Amino acid sequence: KEHPDCDFTFLVGSDQVEQFHKWKEADALARLVKFAAVARDGRSPRTKYPIHYIHMDPVPVSSTEIRRGNRLNYVPQALLDYFYANRLYCKEFVQSRVPQHRYMHSLSVARLTEQFATAAGLDANQAWLTGLFHDVCKAMPADRMRPWLEAVCPQELTMHPAAWHSYVGAQVTDRVFGIHDPRISNAIFHHVKGTSDDPLAMCVFCADKLDPLRGYDSYDLIDLCCRDLKAGFEKCRETNREYVDSHRKDAVWTN
Known part of the structure; x- marks a missing residue:
């Protein structure tokens, strides 16, 4: 109705032709x-419906791979941005890309990062994406992370591999x-140690440390x-430093 001069064609994959009779009406x-x-794959399934084939x-x-974030x-x-x-x-x-418990943590951190960002007047969706992806490489083996680290920030190779992600x-x-x-990249880069004073980075650092799924009472913080946000960030960082200081020398800040 909005485009009466356009001649529309609905595109489907050949796999849908085989089950088109199951579509509603x-x-x-x-x-x-x-x-x-x-x-x-050169397949042209037979159908009683007037469906034209396109080479x-x-x-x-495949669309399945795309939905899983591959290729x-x-x-x-423009479509990725959408x-x-x-x-x-x-x-x-x-x-x-991560185990189920890490995925649940990522969802929880995404929600909490968005909550902090909204309260601080920041972009809510930008914050949600930051929280969701902050641990996307947590399950990547160290030998696969090493080439990335060598190319981007070799000085961090001295850090414990648990922080490389x-x-x-x-x-x-x-x-x-x-x-x-760049703000999302920066926030993820600094989320383990809390070494960025960008407000978005503060949000995800605090959300990561205060995630209710960690099992301790973080309501007050x-x-x-x-x-x-600034006061909460400083308190979270102070608490985290105390935790690290109380553990062995090669410990990294909580992930």
Whole structure:
């Protein structure tokens, strides 16, 4: 109705042709809309419906892989930006790369980072993405993280490998997932040690340390961060330093 001069065609994959009869009101849809199927792998399933086939040169990627965050280099940047602006598939991107308990932690940190950011007048979606992706490389083996670290910040190789995921995660979020936001990269880079005074970095540092799923009472500090982000950040950092000082020398700040 909005574009009466346009002749629309609904595109589907050849796999959908085989189950088109299961679509809701398939007969009515076939009368209302022109359908065309992209013949993946040269397959052209038979159907009683008037579906036209379109040739497609083979592409080594599937929609399932895209939804899992793989081979995103085949996705136009404008579409990736749309994914992140509307929170589409983002959770699946992270879930496919970390254990379930780490995924639940990431979801919780995303919510808390957004809560802190909203209270501080910051961009809520930017904060949610930062919290969601902050540990995306936590499960990456050290031997796979090392080349990233050597290329980007070799001085951090002296840190315990448990802390490497923050530095590598900042790069992977940008280069692999296509979230080209320097504030998000900076916040993820500094989220383990709390060494950035950017407000977004403060939000995710505090959210990571105060995540209710960690099992200790963090209500008062969460409340402080909502009322005064800077004061809450300093208190979280002080508490974290005390924790580290009470452990062995090679300990890293809580992850």
